Amino acid sequence: MRPMLILFGDSITEWSFTEGGWGAALANYFSRKADVVLRGYSGYNTRWALKVAERIFDGLPGEDERAPLAVTVFFGANDACLPDRTSAFQHVPLTEYQLNLHAIISFLRKRWPSALIILITPPPIDEDGRLRHLFDDNSSGLSERTNEAAGTYAKSCVSVAGEASTPVVDLWTKMQEFSGWEKAFLSDGLHLTPEGNKIVFESIIEVLRRHGLSPDTLATDLPLFSEIDPRDPLRSFEN
Template identity: 25%
Template sequence: MLIVPTARYPENYEYALDFPKFLLIGDSITERCANPFPISDFLADGYDKNGNYTVEHSSLEFCFMGQLQHDYARRMDIINRGFSGYNSHYWRHMIEKVLRIEHDLSYSKCKVATLFLGTNDAALAKPDGVPYDEFLDNMEFIIKQILDRDIRLVVIGPGHHYPDIWESLNPGDVKKGILRRNEENLKYSNGLKQLAEKFQVPFVDLYAAHEEYAKNSVLKSSKNLILDGIHFTGEGYLLLYQLLKNALAEKYPEMTVPNLKMRLPSWNDFDSAKVEEIEI
């Protein structure tokens, strides 16, 4: 897939030094989205005991968070609040505190947030899994907390899962009954879609996007998007990035790069007197 570079728009600036926040809320898929070497996470999880990969020789891949930070440089800061293994139950207890720290008590406010949960919730047993009705209740609570602060929200649903890969790498989970199935991912994704419609916020339907990718691939599979059965490869993150950009352009065009002012002008137009006048 071709990445079209984001123009810098240097003429669109203001004399300000506060940076609004773009908050990424989620689980391990969000936590790892800043890593351009996904194989290093794969190895850190204790996989590939045959030594087929090394961190030194792993390939450089598309970096979701890095690309967002590049896009929004001098406009917004990208804040990663992904927590590996967490689900909507954990986040229900965390969301108010996270928003209090990052928004309520902060000089720089959150303007946009992504909410990407459901992959762990859809597991068939605890501690990963959360029953469907409880999941939706948790997510509604979380969504309300975000929207009550006038933060523009994009909800992201879980995508494809490959149990043949995941279960071979995680026999301990299999013994505990912590299994995952695509039917459950789809169910939880559809529930999130209905919630997004209820609150009139955009929904990134990753499951449908993975289905479309598989349909159009030579192998009729989305495995190129998924590293270990759950977590994403660079190509998987690139697809998510493109879907997110589309959602922002359609629902929140004021939050797209061309419509946001840079902090301070180009170096050759720098006016020290105007910088002195910035109020904090």
């Protein structure tokens, strides 16, 4: 059976298989080499994700069967909602967010010791974009998220990765290296445009390659068309 890559996260993961999405790009990149398995849950924070982790991964193979090559863990955008604004029920205090990330990493490592765990920080927030998006549902006139708060959670995610000796994609920092990132990479101040998805995809590919995981290092599933003997096609499938 093909090896797996599992994508675990909130809406930015759940929507990663939409047109131009980073999950779809990964599936295309590893075509016939690995299956990309989506486990994204819109609106979820680390507290909720940890609560249902056993249920989420219950149907997937264990270590003795077919451990995934890698698992991306992409939470924090909802944890970082401000506790005194419209999405307060999604807020998770910073210290708990860090503890939850450690617990998620421990859970995944216990289930799949050989899997590469990749943390991804929350993206930066375009507060103007959030206000425009929330205009009809927000009487306060204030964004439920701020870039400053997202940055605090992103830095904590990077810190957890260092403590757990696992790679991290610092999306919050990376996106802001580009001029005009607010509208180029974010469709509503939070979720990703195709160009924003491209940043995530390329960053993950870079991490995977550093750890020896790429289409070049994985076997192709079944013979390529060019390898099939036209004089005796079925014989090609015997090995």
